[in-house]
Amino acid sequence: MLEIKNVSKQYRGEDKLLCDAVSDVSLSMEDHRIYALVGESGCGKSTLSRLILGLESPSSGQILLDGKAISRKGAKRRKETAKAIQLVLQDGKSALDPHFTVYQAIAEPIRNLLHVPKEKERTRIFELLDRMGLPKETANKKTDELSGGQQKRVGIARALAISPRYIVFDESISGLDVILRKKILELLKSVQEEERCSYLFITHEIDAALYLADEIHVMQNGKLIESCRWNGNLDVFQNPYTKQLLQASHLI
Ligand SMILES: Nc1ncnc2c1ncn2[C@@H]1O[C@H](COP(=O)(O)OP(=O)(O)OP(=O)(O)O)[C@@H](O)[C@H]1O
Numbered sequence: 001m002l003e004i005k006n007v008s009k010q011y012r013g014e015d016k017l018l019c020d021a022v023s024d025v026s027l028s029m030e031d032h033r034i035y036a037l038v039g040e041s042g043c044g045k046s047t048l049s050r051l052i053l054g055l056e057s058p059s060s061g062q063i064l065l066d067g068k069a070i071s072r073k074g075a076k077r078r079k080e081t082a083k084a085i086q087l088v089l090q091d092g093k094s095a096l097d098p099h100f101t102v103y104q105a106i107a108e109p110i111r112n113l114l115h116v117p118k119e120k121e122r123t124r125i126f127e128l129l130d131r132m133g134l135p136k137e138t139a140n141k142k143t144d145e146l147s148g149g150q151q152k153r154v155g156i157a158r159a160l161a162i163s164p165r166y167i168v169f170d171e172s173i174s175g176l177d178v179i180l181r182k183k184i185l186e187l188l189k190s191v192q193e194e195e196r197c198s199y200l201f202i203t204h205e206i207d208a209a210l211y212l213a214d215e216i217h218v219m220q221n222g223k224l225i226e227s228c229r230w231n232g233n234l235d236v237f238q239n240p241y242t243k244q245l246l247q248a249s250h251l252i
Contacts, residue, residue: 002029002052002085002166002198007061008222009047021047023222024061031165034192034199036209036230038245039219045202048219049170052200054081083113086159090171095155098144102129102154105143109161128157131191149180156188160195168200173208185211206245218242 009022022044029035039045050056052063054072063070065084071077086109089095096105106125110116116124129138132153138146143154152172159167169188173181189212192199201212209216210230218226218239226239234252237243246252 001031001064001066003062003064004028004048004052005062005064007048007051007058007063009044009051009056010059020044020222022051022058025219025222025224026061027217027224027227029166029198029200031198032196033214034189034201034212036201036203036213036216037219038203038206038209038216038242040204040245043219044222045204045219046170047222049087049168049200049202052168053085053087054078079113082109083162084164085166085168086162086164088155088159088167088169088172090174096143096151096158098142100143101139102134102141102143102146103139105154106157106161109158113162124161125157128160131194132157132187149176149184152176152184153187156184156191160191160197163195164197166198166200168202170202171204172201173203173205181208188212205249206242207249207251210251218245 004025004027007022007025008020010018011021013019025048027035037045037048051058052070054070070081072081103125106128107121110121110124125139126136129136134150134153138150143151146154173184176184185208201209203209213230216228216230217224218241220241226237226242228236230236234246237246243252
């Protein structure tokens with residue numbers, strides 16, 4: 001279980017005053033479920049994802065993995081956190097080292113975190129390429145030779161490589177054309193069922209959250225303003241801001 005307990009994060013702005021990027025957020029994530037965090041730009045979504053990954057520390061509150069505080073202090077704790085929680089960023093290109101081949105890019109987390117025999121590593125990499133709909137030959141290409149959509153698939157394969165329990169997707173489908181976006185969403189849904197991991201899917205696109213998520217959490221100005229189990233019925237959403245997001249997406 002990944003638990004965010006009354007987490008706040010403050011930053012000092014240019015005017016030297018403290019402002020809340022994340023304010024008293026609580027969210028419990030069980031295994032094998034998809035959680036969506038929806039909100040407009042600047043509402044604190046990326047800050048929360050950095051806190052979950054242990055890249056920054058909360059100003060107050062706690063983030064617990066199986067009851068133990070997430071931390072990047074010390075190599076052992078960093079490894080534990082990385083083994084359990086992986087990240088897929090919005091920009092597939094900048095997330096991948098252009099000097100790496102696709103094979104090396106997917107192998108890197110396996111080598112750093114799992115230390116499995118070479119043959120097992122190879123099997124996993126080709127299994128993931130196949131699962132991502134990428135031909136075998138892609139393995140030898142440099143990551144900067146790929147299209148944006150292919151880079152996105154490699155980024156997902158890389159996150160899945162070590163079979164983490166949680167994957168945080170930070171605006172991972174933004175900027176894709178509508179057909180590719182739909183394909184990636186379908187892929188994410190089927191992969192989650194097969195791999196039995198949990199997702200925290202961070203997005204400003206509420207329709208993507210409705211397609212993918214078991215639970216939807218809406219964030220505004222650093223606060224969670226609505227949380228619900230998604231049952232396919234839009235009436236579950238009560239908050240006027242959520243309704244505004246739905247209206248803007250032409251969903252109601
Ligand atoms: N390192 C930082 N120093 C100062 N302020 C920050 C820092 N990181 C984020 N903020 C501020 O915190 C607030 C939330 O930012 P955050 O990037 O988490 O929002 P977001 O919802 O992810 O937005 P976007 O979708 O545009 O990335 C913003 O007002 C931002 O300016």
